[in-house]
Amino acid sequence: MKELVIISGKGGTGKTSIVSAFASLAENKILCDADVDAADLHLITAPDIQQRNDFKGGSKAIIDKRFCTECGLCRDLCRWNAINDDFIVDDLECEGCGVCVYFCPEKAIEFPVQTCGEWYISETRFGPMVHARLGIAQENSGKLVTIVRQEAKKLAEKNNLDLIITDGPPGVGCPVIASIGGASAILIVTEPTVSGRHDMERVAQLAAYFKVPAMVCVNKFDLNQKEAQAIEKYSKNMGIAVLGKIPFDNAVTKSMVQGKTVFEYDKDSVSAGAIMTIWKQISEYLNDN
Structure with a gap:
């Protein structure tokens, strides 16, 4: 072939x-x-x-407000500025790097695979x-x-x-x-x-x-x-x-x-x-x- x-x-x-x-x-x-x-x-x-x-292909971060203490660590670590003041992730800005998921002390961030x-x-x-x-x-x-x-x-x-x-x-x-x-x-x-x-x-x-x-x-x-x-x-x-x-x-x-x-x-x-x-x-x- x-x-x-x-x-x-x-x-x-x-x-x-x-x-x-x-x-x-x-x-x-x-x-x-x-x-x-x-x-x-x-x-x-x-x-x-x-x-x-x-x-x-790829994942996007989603913050679960039930567990989030709004410590701000995820916002400080996100180099894409994808997390706003209300701790909501902007899908278009999120690059799916997973840094926020890895470092969240409360494990309050989900990282589902997306249908692209x-x-x-x-x-x-x-x-x-x-x-x-x-x-x-x-x-x-x-x-x-x-x-x-x-x-x-x-x-x-x-x-x-x-x-x-x-x-x-x-x-x-x-x-x-x-x-x-x-x-x-x-x-x-x-x-x-x-x-x-x-x-x-x-x-x-x-x-x-x-x-x-x-x-x-x-x-x-x-x-x-x-x-x-x-x-x-x-x-x-x-x-x-x-x-x-x-x-x-x-x-x-x-x-x-x-x-x-x-x-x-x-x-x-x-x-x-x-x-x-x-x-x-x-x-x-x-x-x-």
Whole structure:
């Protein structure tokens, strides 16, 4: 079984549009949306949820007024200023460190595990899909990413599927690290801007650190060909293959508005042709490695 993770150094590069396009082309696969903080692959795949599961991660302090003597020690120790003058813990300010729980002389502070979100197993017109939603202002997204990937692998093994296509989170933080570990290959989607190139370089260095084979594609390359060339030069110096460059194409935007992949909307568009070329190269790499 192989896993292809599509990531980007920053949001808004067109990563999810490319993932959904790959879903139209790939066979015998399962989709996995590991961008749990801002999941949007479901907007195109329109999943029919078959299984819904709570995600529990992290704890929050709750002061039991029956036992609290209001000695003030918890307020003095809380570096987040999450405990007010009435000795009530602010859920949004509490970081769940547990210091107040450990040092409370009256053992008056409870520390229950929180339900932070949900993860799902769904059916789509492209096949099965595992995805999730993290609650507002909740943490432990890296843990939820790990759960989503593990469940996708279990489902792939159960259904004898050869490939997992994972829509990874942007950036270089904990969720990204959780999404690329053990992957067969990653595709970095970048855009021809100064920030796009800078963030692509950071995520390429991250992939190199974890020894995950990386490839690059430049989306909307024709909007700034100078930056696109700089991205190609950097990738070449890093030993990263540039699989292709996708031109700016209104067909992509129009397909998203209609909740379709670009191949469903207009398979003869210039962007569809470029994505097809990239997918063929990825398929060859996964088959050979």
